[in-house]
Amino acid sequence: MNNRIYRKPRPIMAVNAADRYTTIIDTVAENLVALTYTVYKRKGAVIRESDVFPCVVIAPSEEGEELGIEAFGGISEYIYSIRVYYIQEYARDLVYTDLDDRYKIRKEVFQISQFPGTISPSRVMVKGIQPFSVNSNPNTVYNVTGFRVSYGFMEQGLV
Secondary structure (H helix, E strand, O other), X not given: OOOOOOOOOOOOOOOOOOOHHHHHHHHHHHHHHHOOOOEEEOXXXXXXXXXXXXXXXXXXOXXXXXXXXXXXXXXXXXXXXXXXXXXXXXXXXXXXXXXXXXXXXXXXXXHOOOEXXXXXXXXXXXXXXXXXXXXXXXXXXXXXXXXXXXXXXXXXXXX
16 A cells, blocks of 8 residues: 655635635626626525516526546636526517527626636536426416526635
């Protein structure tokens, strides 16, 4: 058995004032609010009847953090996924402004290249979510469309 003794401790990244999910969700929310969308930040993708529609709900994805690539020197890429849902009250007919809103939201979340504190993503992946409807009670239906957005960040320290 080969036991290695490391003479120098590996550098560990300084602790952030806010965790990565908070930084990502706050930045995405601020950028969408600047485009005049009503945005709700939630722990989970939940629609409330008290929400103002149409709206955007942003929440961490169920997958949690994923390990991306590993490089030499104790540097690893972690991928953080969030859900970005565009929600509107039920309309039977397709309205092209709905598609325009979906396009604007996708474009905005994909183009974020800089987060606060000079944190720059190593990759951005956007995967569309098939539109679906949610029935809250017999009289109210919500149309939901959105994206699973993943941002990768290089972090130093042991996995």
